[in-house]
Amino acid sequence: MAELTQQKPIIRITFDEMEAYMLLPEPEQGTGYTDSQIRQEMAARGITTGIDEQRISDMLEGHTYNAELLVAQGKKPVDGTDGYYEYKFDTNFDGKPKLLPDGSVDYWSVHSIESVTAGQVIAVYHPAVSGEDGMSVKGRLVPAKHGREQMPLKGKGFDRMDDEVTYTASMDGKIEMQNDRIVVLPVHEVSGNAELAEGNIDFRGDIVIHGNVESGVNIRATGSITIDGVAEACMLEAGKDIILRGGMLGGNKASVKTKGAITAKFFEFTNILCEGDLQADVLMDCSVICHGQIRLTGRKGSIIGGKVQAIRGLIATSLGNDAEKRTEIFVGAGIDVYSRLRVMEKKIEMTREELAKIEEGLEKFEILSKERGVSYTNDPRRTSLLRIKIKDSAMLASDEEEVRKLRILAESSKGACVSVLQEIYPGVVINMDELKLALKNMATGVEFYKLPDKIGTRPCSAGVE
Structure with missing residues (x-):
């Protein structure tokens, strides 16, 4: 009589060790599986946690063969949540008026300031929630991501209450977010x-x-x-x-x-x-210099007369009027900005050269002092050099800041256009840097843009926000 072969359970553990599956190959007649045999096999594979006793019992009693079933399941970690602030005021308003259905602009819709009164709750902190660690089927700890606490609010014009989570305004005024700070400022x-x-x-x-x-x-x-x-x-x-x-x-x-x-x-x-930026319904006989964009897109949005410069471009419902009143429009940085930029860059170069010479002079005094063993600290010549250095250094910092701003203006002006949603009348003059275009005939829905040697036109593509 041939000796019967005892089959072994086949156990598979997932790569993350969070689940274990078992398959019982159908045994030869006269053999079977025992609970102790399965326990030994699971122990040999290191499975100690989350064992489904009922499932194993059902498989044995029901003679469930050749089917891979889940027999152990680890405990998944539960991540915590970071602490966060619930702000009791509007932290994000754009300050733009609403366009009404009839095309007019509602200037009362502009949200200019967010007011608070002393003692008003402005923020509530919700503390972090700790996570709960998990466990694999092999008894390995699976760490959870624990919530992080936030730093206390920074700023001025408010107090933190004794509960350490409630913040209240300490004065009447205007509240605003400045980067990651809350500031309550006085209002007249x-x-x-x-x-x-x-x-x-x-x-x-x-x-x-x-x-x-x-x-x-x-x-x-x-x-x-x-x-x-x-x-x-x-x-x-x-x-x-x-x-x-x-x-x-x-x-x-x-x-x-x-x-x-x-x-x-x-x-x-x-x-x-x-x-x-500048937004209005009408500019009449005004002199305007705007470093941003000018928008006059209401039903009556127009510029009539005057000189108006918008470095980042201009959008208007209409320009000029049927009386052909002279209306000058300038977009882009303009010749003055580029000329000033060149002048200031040259000035900075000269100042740096002058400061380098001063440093050489001061260094010579240091060398002489070491060679002769004499202090030149109060020497009038050295004192004079130090005064010039201080003055020139301050001037250099100021000039570099001006150049930085001029470069921003020049960069932001690239691609600046004049977009007219409806009529543009004769008498309007469009200027883009050194280029000029005087309107001789009325046009509608046109956009003016800069080409290398002239001002071009195309159908207006600007939309109204």
């Missing part, structure tokens, strides 16, 4: 009109005027300026954005200067210098 608010009899306003922070601004009033803010009414022939200067919901009647005496963007219903007879 005028409930009515800003009148000449009450004097000028000069404020470190934001200014909000809920009425009109009379002629002759000067308003300066290191932050933003928001005027709900009409600004007359006044002077406005801001370190950030300017919003004029009622527009400006400049009377050839008004000036507006800002390092940020400008949003206004209209400007008439006003001098404007804007380092950001």
